[in-house]
Amino acid sequence: MPQVTYIEHSGGSRTVDVPVGENVMRGALYNGIDGIAGECGGAPSCATCHVYVDADWTARVGGPASEAEAELLQAAACEVKPSSRLSCQIVMSDQLDGLVVHMPEAQY
Numbered sequence: 664m665p666q667v668t669y670i671e672h673s674g675g676s677r678t679v680d681v682p683v684g685e686n687v688m689r690g691a692l693y694n695g696i697d698g699i700a701g702e703c704g705g706a707p708s709c710a711t712c713h714v715y716v717d718a719d720w721t722a723r724v725g726g727p728a729s730e731a732e733a734e735l736l737q738a739a740a741c742e743v744k745p746s747s748r749l750s751c752q753i754v755m756s757d758q759l760d761g762l763v764v765h766m767p768e769a770q771y
């Protein structure tokens with residue numbers, strides 16, 4: 664099963680299994696990882712699943728946020744960067760095994 668490493672704003676990290684077809688937001692919630700809220704359940708409409716995709720993974724997750732995703736990210740609590748994505752919109756595949764995402768300081 665592919666793995667994702669979630670790095671907290673404080674620097675701590677956890678690496679967990681996230682099934683193929685599941686999104687990165689749910690991967691965090693199902694594994695009890697703080698730092699991603701996912702309030703809307705992936706509708707997407709809340710931007711509380713904001714993450715910064717590690718630079719090595721930008722292309723493999725499909726590049727930077729789409730125009731629609733970028734618009735939603737304007738509601739994010741923390742600074743939006745070129746690496747910002749909604750983690751509910753990143754769907755796991757075997758090609759994403761080893762994905763690294765950095766969580767912002769806050770989601771609200």
Ligand code: FES
Pocket residue numbers: 688700701702703704705706707708709710711712749750751752
């Ligand atoms: S969970 Fe709400 S936008 Fe991703």
